[in-house]
Amino acid sequence: MKKITLPLAVATLFCSATASSAELAYIDQARLHDIADAISAQRIEQDIRTLVGFGTRHTLSDTTSDTRGIGAARRWIKQEFDKISAACGNCLEVYYQSATISGEKRIPDATEVVSVIAIQRGITDPERYLIMSGDIDSRVSDVMNATSDSPGANDNASGVAGTIEAARVLSQYRFNGSIVYAALSGEEQGLFGGKIMAEQAQKDGWRIKAVLNNDMIGNIEGINGVINNTTARIFAEGTRQTETEAEARSRRFTGGEVDSPSRNLARYIDLIADRYIENLDTMVIYRLDRFGRGGHHRPFNDLGYPGVRIMETNENYNRQHQDLRTEDGIKYGDTIDGVNFDYAAKLTALNATSLASMAWAPNPPVNVSIKGAVQPSTTLSWNALNAEQNPHLAGYKIYWRYTDAPQWQFSRFVGNVTSFTLDNVVIDNYFFGVASVSKDGYESPVVFPGAAGAFGE
Numbered sequence: 001m002k003k004i005t006l007p008l009a010v011a012t013l014f015c016s017a018t019a020s021s022a023e024l025a026y027i028d029q030a031r032l033h034d035i036a037d038a039i040s041a042q043r044i045e046q047d048i049r050t051l052v053g054f055g056t057r058h059t060l061s062d063t064t065s066d067t068r069g070i071g072a073a074r075r076w077i078k079q080e081f082d083k084i085s086a087a088c089g090n091c092l093e094v095y096y097q098s099a100t101i102s103g104e105k106r107i108p109d110a111t112e113v114v115s116v117i118a119i120q121r122g123i124t125d126p127e128r129y130l131i132m133s134g135d136i137d138s139r140v141s142d143v144m145n146a147t148s149d150s151p152g153a154n155d156n157a158s159g160v161a162g163t164i165e166a167a168r169v170l171s172q173y174r175f176n177g178s179i180v181y182a183a184l185s186g187e188e189q190g191l192f193g194g195k196i197m198a199e200q201a202q203k204d205g206w207r208i209k210a211v212l213n214n215d216m217i218g219n220i221e222g223i224n225g226v227i228n229n230t231t232a233r234i235f236a237e238g239t240r241q242t243e244t245e246a247e248a249r250s251r252r253f254t255g256g257e258v259d260s261p262s263r264n265l266a267r268y269i270d271l272i273a274d275r276y277i278e279n280l281d282t283m284v285i286y287r288l289d290r291f292g293r294g295g296h297h298r299p300f301n302d303l304g305y306p307g308v309r310i311m312e313t314n315e316n317y318n319r320q321h322q323d324l325r326t327e328d329g330i331k332y333g334d335t336i337d338g339v340n341f342d343y344a345a346k347l348t349a350l351n352a353t354s355l356a357s358m359a360w361a362p363n364p365p366v367n368v369s370i371k372g373a374v375q376p377s378t379t380l381s382w383n384a385l386n387a388e389q390n391p392h393l394a395g396y397k398i399y400w401r402y403t404d405a406p407q408w409q410f411s412r413f414v415g416n417v418t419s420f421t422l423d424n425v426v427i428d429n430y431f432f433g434v435a436s437v438s439k440d441g442y443e444s445p446v447v448f449p450g451a452a453g454a455f456g457e
């Protein structure tokens with residue numbers, strides 16, 4: 001959502017003519033501006049060039065060469081994370097995560113799908129995870145072609161370079177929650193790297209509060225000729241895949257179709273863009289992904305974790321999944337000249353500030369419930385957060401909005417309590433949620449009441 005400043009007379013007219021929203025109060029965080037400013041387009045360019053330089057990063061490509069293929073690419077990514085870790089006093093846990101996949105349409109023969117993961121461990125709540133991801137692998141026209149040149153500059157060296165750059169900048173800080181930087185593999189062959197990571201995380205009991213999947217964050221020239229470097233898209237699914245029949249029944253009567261944790265994560269990032277990223281307006285899209293297309297946030301959504309896809313607004317299909325060639329005067333292929341590094345840096349800054357803000361905030365409120373039928377007031381309740389994990393908790397903030405409004409409109413900080421009644425706010429007329437707030441003013445995403453909106457423990 002864009003903040004629009006109107007001349008006073010017009011603003012007054014608007015307010016009297018429409019149901020207006022109050023400007024949401026927040027504390028401007030100097031550290032988030034610093035983080036946004038520290039993201040370097042030049043380093044992102046250098047990393048994209050390096051990744052493109054491996055010729056192809058197809059999942060089934062050569063793994064033994066030091067200069068060509070996905071093996072060389074993933075070893076270089078591991079080295080970069082190791083370097084970043086060495087520069088921050090070993091603040092990252094860097095490892096390969098792999099599984100052997102076979103018998104799949106796009107991976108018929110046994111192939112090791114290997115991702116590279118770096119964890120920046122949180123201080124007070126190390127088992128709370130915020131994940132930023134991009135994809136290592138690339139492809140050309142034939143999805144099984146593992147030998148032709150396949151630069152994958154925008155799809156998705158841009159996402160991996162952004163993830164590495166975010167690690168460089170964020171590793172200069174210490175956070176309450178853990179931040180995970182993931183370069184995932186096997187995306188084009190069927191979202192395998194994300195699936196392997198999500199399933200392992202579930203087995204290990206990770207409390208995942210956000211997945212920010214970056215897939216194509218560098219193209220500013222649409223296939224239709226539009227050139228635009230001031231907007232981005234955040235795709236966020238609606239009702240959860242893991243919703244039970246009983247939960248769906250209760251949602252039918254109390255709402256929540258547009259308030260999954262993924263959606264409220266997207267609204268959070270949208271506000272971060274307005275507040276901390278100059279000249280960027282994000283469009284929250286009420287969809288899991290684009291029509292008939294996929295991305296690595298999905299395997300996390302499949303298991304019920306909050307996750308979104310962040311990407312450019314204008315795609316250029318001549319540059320995606322194409323053999324390098326010129327045909328009828330049109331140049332095809334995902335080459336480096338199709339990437340705008342300043343724009344990739346802008347979207348990386350959006351990721352980094354969003355991750356930092358959430359990692360400094362307390363855990364999102366747990367077990368939020370609401371009541372107020374046939375009363376003029378609305379009561380929200382939630383569990384007290386674990387004090388050891390959240391020693392910096394100041395209290396909670398209730399948010400509400402008209403039911404057809406896309407973004408939260410009204411808020412009230414209610415202190416460190418576990419229940420609060422909003423007098424004279426009728427439950428039927430608004431959607432409600434609760435965020436937790438740190439002593440420094442960092443806020444969690446807003447949690448919609450009930451199973452439909454829950455971010456988990």
Ligand SMILES: [Zn+2]
Nearest residue numbers: 155188320321
């Ligand atoms: Zn792709």
